[in-house]
Amino acid sequence: xxxxxxxxxxxxxxxxxxxxxxxxxxxxxxxxxxxxxxxxxxxxxxxxxxxxxxxxxxxxxxxxxxxxxxxxxxxxxxxxxxxxxxxxxxxxxxxxxxxxxxxxxxxxxxxxxxxxxxxxxxxxxxxxxxxxxxxxxxxxxxxxxxxxxxxxxxxxxxxxxxxxx
Numbered sequence: 151x152x153x154x155x156x157x158x159x160x161x162x163x164x165x166x167x168x169x170x171x172x173x174x175x176x177x178x179x180x181x182x183x184x185x186x187x188x189x190x191x192x193x194x195x196x197x198x199x200x201x202x203x204x205x206x207x208x209x210x211x212x213x214x215x216x217x218x219x220x221x222x223x224x225x226x227x228x229x230x231x232x233x234x235x236x237x238x239x240x241x242x243x244x245x246x247x248x249x250x251x252x253x254x255x256x257x258x259x260x261x262x263x264x265x266x267x268x269x270x271x272x273x274x275x276x277x278x279x280x281x282x283x284x285x286x287x288x289x290x291x292x293x294x295x296x297x298x299x300x301x302x303x304x305x306x307x308x309x310x311x312x313x314x315x
Contacts, residue, residue, distance in 0.1 A: 238285035
């Protein structure tokens with residue numbers, strides 16, 4: 151969270167001439183409810199089930215850039231499923247950047263805790279090794295959106311050739 155998936159994803163999709171889909175926004179639209187409301191009403195496990203359904207059948211098979219929430223890939227078998235469906239690129243940012251980027255957004259249920267910084271540290275410690283094994287990884291720290299977009303498009307094109315071979 152807070153690494154720029156949505157804003158960067160939109161730019162990459164536009165550059166490639168693809169459709170952009172944000173899994174969280176799609177789930178909110180289908181459920182007629184905000185992610186924070188889904189978490190508080192049904193719990194995280196239910197939300198993860200909705201994410202899985204989205205990956206299984208909630209988007210076109212090609213011609214799209216999909217921004218997925220950070221917890222999606224840590225689900226059992228999800229890393230393999232995502233890699234089988236297409237090119238996976240993980241965006242990263244430093245702890246400090248994530249804290250700065252998320253502190254004003256109240257629609258982050260995992261950070262609705264007494265100590266959001268400690269929660270971010272814990273999530274990064276748990277998830278980072280999984281992220282690193284998913285595919286290409288690109289840092290968004292101290293880089294312009296256009297620089298990150300160019301890097302992502304190059305990385306995508308390189309990995310797409312290998313994926314389709």
